[in-house]
Amino acid sequence: MRRATPGVADGPALLNGTLSIVLGWTALAALITLAILGLWVAPPDAVQGDAQRLMYVHVPAAWLAYLAFGVTALASVLYLWRRTRSPVWDRVAGASAELGVIFTGLCLVLGSMWGRPVWGTWWEWEARLVSTAVLFFLYVGYLALRRIPGPGRAKRCAIAALIAFVDVPIVHFSVEWWRTLHQQATVFNPDLNPEIHGTMAFTLVFGVLAFTLLYVFLLDRRYTLETLEEGREERELEQAIAERTGTAELVDAGGYTATLALRLRRARKSLPGSGGETSR
Amino acid sequence: MTTRVRRRTIAAATVVVVAAIAIVVLAFQLSGNITYFRTVSEAVDQRASERDQRIRLAGEVVPGTLRETRTGVTFRVTDGKDTVTVVHQGDPPGLFKDGVPVVCEGEWGAGAVFDSDRILIKHGSEYEPPKVDAKQAR
Amino acid sequence: MSLWREVWLVAGKDLRIEARSRVVLYQILPFGALVLLLFAFALDPSRGLLPRVAPGLFWIAVLLAALLAVSRAFAIEQQNDARDGLRMSGLDSSALFLGKFTAIALELLVLEVFLGVGVAVLYDVEVGSVAVLVLSALAATAGVAATGTLYGVLAAGLRVRETLVPVLLLPVVAPVMLGATRAWEAGLGGVASDGWPWVGLLALFAALYTGMGMLAFGPLLEES
Numbered sequence: 001m002r003r004a005t006p007g008v009a010d011g012p013a014l015l016n017g018t019l020s021i022v023l024g025w026t027a028l029a030a031l032i033t034l035a036i037l038g039l040w041v042a043p044p045d046a047v048q049g050d051a052q053r054l055m056y057v058h059v060p061a062a063w064l065a066y067l068a069f070g071v072t073a074l075a076s077v078l079y080l081w082r083r084t085r086s087p088v089w090d091r092v093a094g095a096s097a098e099l100g101v102i103f104t105g106l107c108l109v110l111g112s113m114w115g116r117p118v119w120g121t122w123w124e125w126e127a128r129l130v131s132t133a134v135l136f137f138l139y140v141g142y143l144a145l146r147r148i149p150g151p152g153r154a155k156r157c158a159i160a161a162l163i164a165f166v167d168v169p170i171v172h173f174s175v176e177w178w179r180t181l182h183q184q185a186t187v188f189n190p191d192l193n194p195e196i197h198g199t200m201a202f203t204l205v206f207g208v209l210a211f212t213l214l215y216v217f218l219l220d221r222r223y224t225l226e227t228l229e230e231g232r233e234e235r236e237l238e239q240a241i242a243e244r245t246g247t248a249e250l251v252d253a254g255g256y257t258a259t260l261a262l263r264l265r266r267a268r269k270s271l272p273g274s275g276g277e278t279s280r
Numbered sequence: 281m282t283t284r285v286r287r288r289t290i291a292a293a294t295v296v297v298v299a300a301i302a303i304v305v306l307a308f309q310l311s312g313n314i315t316y317f318r319t320v321s322e323a324v325d326q327r328a329s330e331r332d333q334r335i336r337l338a339g340e341v342v343p344g345t346l347r348e349t350r351t352g353v354t355f356r357v358t359d360g361k362d363t364v365t366v367v368h369q370g371d372p373p374g375l376f377k378d379g380v381p382v383v384c385e386g387e388w389g390a391g392a393v394f395d396s397d398r399i400l401i402k403h404g405s406e407y408e409p410p411k412v413d414a415k416q417a418r
Numbered sequence: 419m420s421l422w423r424e425v426w427l428v429a430g431k432d433l434r435i436e437a438r439s440r441v442v443l444y445q446i447l448p449f450g451a452l453v454l455l456l457f458a459f460a461l462d463p464s465r466g467l468l469p470r471v472a473p474g475l476f477w478i479a480v481l482l483a484a485l486l487a488v489s490r491a492f493a494i495e496q497q498n499d500a501r502d503g504l505r506m507s508g509l510d511s512s513a514l515f516l517g518k519f520t521a522i523a524l525e526l527l528v529l530e531v532f533l534g535v536g537v538a539v540l541y542d543v544e545v546g547s548v549a550v551l552v553l554s555a556l557a558a559t560a561g562v563a564a565t566g567t568l569y570g571v572l573a574a575g576l577r578v579r580e581t582l583v584p585v586l587l588l589p590v591v592a593p594v595m596l597g598a599t600r601a602w603e604a605g606l607g608g609v610a611s612d613g614w615p616w617v618g619l620l621a622l623f624a625a626l627y628t629g630m631g632m633l634a635f636g637p638l639l640e641e642s
Contacts (some may be wrong), residue, residue, distance in 0.1 A: 003490050048375065052407060066339035080637075097609075120373025124329045126316045134589050141586040148576050152641025155290075157632050177308060179316045181383060182404040188540060195406035288421070288512045289634065295629035301621045310615050 012267040013224040015094070015216075023217045034203070040220035044201040054114040056203050061107040062132075066168055066214060068100030069139065073165040076158035078105075081139035087230070093161055094146050097139055099215055104136045119181060128182035138164035140145055149233070229253035236276040243267070317383050320359040327388055336385045337364065338392055345380035357382065368396045375401050385407060421516075422585050424509050428517020434525065435494055442487060442525045450533050454540060466602075469476040472541040473602035476533060477595055483529050483561065485584050489564035491522050492574045493556030501574060501642055515567060517629065523563035528554055547610035554601030554613060557620035561594040564627035571635055575642035 013020065037057035075093035078084045111129070112122045123129065142160050146153070172206035175184045187194045188202075194202060246264070312357045317336035318326065339357035352368045361375060366384050376382070386396035457475045461467055470513075495501050504514055534555075537543060545551070569586045574577040581627075597620045604613030618625055 045410050046410045047380075048403065050405075055407070084370055117374055120375075121398075122398065134592050137585075137589040141582075141589060144582060144585055145572075148578060148582070151577070152575075152638075153635060155641050157573065159638060160586060163630065169590075181316065181400060183403050185404045186407065187406065195404075197408070200407050200409070260294060273294065286512055288510065292512065292629045292632035295625050296633065299622045299626035299629060303619065303626065306615065306619050306622060310619060367560075 005014060010225045014206055015220045020217065023213060023220070027210065027213035027217050030213055032207070034207050034210045037199075037203045037206060042199050045200075048118050048194055051114060051117045054110055055209045058107055058110040058114055060205060060207040061110060063214050063272070063276050064211045065100050065103040066137075066172065067212070068096045068103060069135075069161075069165055069168055071096040071141075072100060072161050072217075076161040079154055079158045080162075088155070089095055090157070091223050091226040091230075093157065095226055097142050097146070097161065097218050098222060099218055101136065101139045101143060103140070103211075103215075104132065108132060108136060124181050126182065127178040127181045128171065128180045131171045131174050135164075135167045138167055195228045288399060319361075319365050320357055323360040323394075324362045324364065324392075327392075331388050333383065334387055336383050337366070337396070338381065338383045339364070340351045340381050341376070341378055357384065364392065364394050366396050368399055372396065372399045373401055419509075421513055421541055424513030425516040425520060428509065428514055429524075431522040432491065432494070432518060432521035432633075436521070436525060440488055440527065441629070445533055446483050446486045446490070446525075449482075449486060450479045450480055453479040453482055454533065454536050455630065468541040469543045469607070471543065472537050472543045472583055473606055474599045475541070476602065477525075477558070477598045479533055480526065480530055481588070481591065481595060483533075484526055484562050485587065487522055487525050487584035488583055488587070489580050491518055491633070492565070492570045495574060501639065502525065505639060511639060512606055512632040514639065515631045515635035516628075518570075519563050519567045519628065522551060523559050526559045526563055527556070530559065535542040544607040544625055546607050547605045547613065549618065550601055550605035550610050552618045554605065554620055556596035557617055557624050558594050558601075558629045560624035561620060561627055562591055564624060564631045565594075566593050568634060568638075569574045571638045571642060576589075581604055594620060597623070 015023065034056065038053050042053065042056070044050045058176040073091045075089040075096065079086070079093065108129075111132075115124070116122050141156060142164055145157050145160050148156075172185075172188070174180060175182055176190060186196050189195075192202065241262070246268075314339050317338040320339040321331070321336045321339060323335060337357065339359040340365060342356040342358050347368070348352060353366065354367045354374055356363050356365050358364075363399065366386075368384065368386075381402045381404070383400045383402050384394060384396040385398035385400075386394060389395035451601065454475065457479070458468060461471070489514045495504065534551075538545065565587060566583075569583050569590075570579075573586070576582060598614045601613040602618035604610055604616070
């Protein structure tokens with residue numbers, strides 16, 4: 001069983017650098033196009049009028065939240081299963097959960113903005129809204145857990161993620177299982193018969209695509225950030241150890257070594273009768 | 281893993297799966313106990329026992345029954361089977377008009393009238409562009 | 419050693435510590451009672467509101483007290499490398515989980531008896547079906563204790579345990595709170611028979627979280 005050394009040679013990113021840049025710009029272009037489609041090209045709704053245009057961001061945000069938390073759950077399982085255990089899955093889980101929380105929060109806020117003119121209220125205590133709010137807090141707790149460093153972090157977070165994921169099907173099916181103010185699924189209803197057509201359907205699908213591109217791009221960036229942070233924590237730990245023991249067996253990181261050599265020299269000068277090891 | 285430990289792990293895992301499924305089934309059954317709203321006919325059936333309770337009533341606004349009062353509006357709601365008169369204090373929400381599905385929150389008032397202080401519009405899940413009148417388009 | 423003997427060994431240890439330190443009795447119980455008192459100050463008692471909201475307030479007070487009880491249950495494992503002792507004891511992790519779970523559940527039940535009497539007296543409620551009240555309380559307590567033990571061990575070795583456990587635990591026990599409140603509404607002057615489906619649901623949640631706890635306790639204890 002290969003145990004990868006964290007922070008070193010796992011590959012700092014999920015995607016190739018050029019692909020990532022291209023993806024980023026494409027996502028931006030797609031979002032701008034979505035704004036144009038959603039605000040001008042798509043017709044207003046017969047019943048709800050222009051307020052309905054919020055659907056083109058609210059629904060993609062909700063679906064991307066499901067996707068993000070699904071990725072977190074899958075990555076958590078892959079981490080917990082010994083045969084596939086790797087820090088890659090831990091980083092993916094953490095990065096994806098962060099995006100999921102953002103999308104869930106966005107979904108709640110946009111939904112509230114949509115509900116006020118259309119339902120007559122900012123918020124209502126019904127199954128869909130409450131279960132989504134609980135979902136938000138479940139993963140906020142996960143993010144709090146994520147910030148606690150230590151060797152057991154990945155396992156703790158993986159287990160917490162799997163428990164939290166149980167709410168995702170509850171959120172989706174809440175409108176089918178219980179009587180709610182929130183309408184039932186337009187596309188993913190039990191009959192699998194979409195109730196939206198034409199330009200509106202196209203804009204909705206385009207919105208999902210644009211958000212997915214954004215998600216993949218941000219996931220890659222966040223993953224890279226996570227890898228770099230882990231690497232930096234490794235180096236800081238080694239530096240602290242080196243300063244304590246007076247040796248300088250360090251990761252060679254350019255100016256890092258020079259700075260440390262300087263600090264060691266100063267520290268050694270201040271020691272009475274200094275007879276420390278010579279640095280390399 | 282010893283046999284004893286493995287047996288306990290399998291037992292625990294089975295309990296988790298069975299409990300999860302049973303919870304889903306039971307949640308279905310219990311959907312009646314935390315009804316977010318009652319349909320007009322359900323509310324009428326339960327009127328005697330729910331007279332002093334705050335409930336939500338759902339139905340469609342019967343076209344042509346909307347009248348303004350000194351303090352609000354009055355209209356009739358129906359779910360196809362029963363119809364009830366609602367007296368609402370205050371202004372209804374923006375999209376309120378004939379034929380829309382609504383959820384009215386309040387209590388049963390005198391007799392068969394429902395006193396409401398909160399109206400929400402309940403939208404369906406279909407979306408379509410406004411129908412263009414052929415004569416107007418020309 | 420059989421599972422039940424191991425469970426009783428662990429639970430007995432925790433209960434003996436409580437008997438000597440009396441933290442639940444002299445600190446957590448007064449806290450729960452104070453929560454009930456503060457709710458009465460915060461809400462207007464003269465409008466007949468308290469009897470209507472008593473079930474919800476009772477269960478919130480129990481839940482807040484449970485957060486402290488869970489925190490305490492793992493604080494006692496902090497000193498003298500007690501967790502290392504648990505790991506090396508040779509006891510099965512399911513037994514460790516069930517032992518801690520039993521101790522927390524029993525402590526919560528004692529709390530609930532006192533707080534229940536407090537609610538009956540302070541909030542002027544009428545007791546309808548004792549059976550519904552007791553059985554739903556047993557099931558809800560099991561659910562809260564099981565989840566609390568699971569998240570307690572997850573956070574056991576962490577310095578931020580006290581602030582972390584609430585934010586992890588509360589969203590997960592939200593359905594238990596919903597069920598317990600509805601069951602107590604039925605049992606306290608409502609239609610008692612409405613409460614039984616909720617008792618069933620609470621029992622299932624308790625089974626679910628107990629099963630999950632038995633599975634996850636071992637790996638989490640290794641990491642703590």
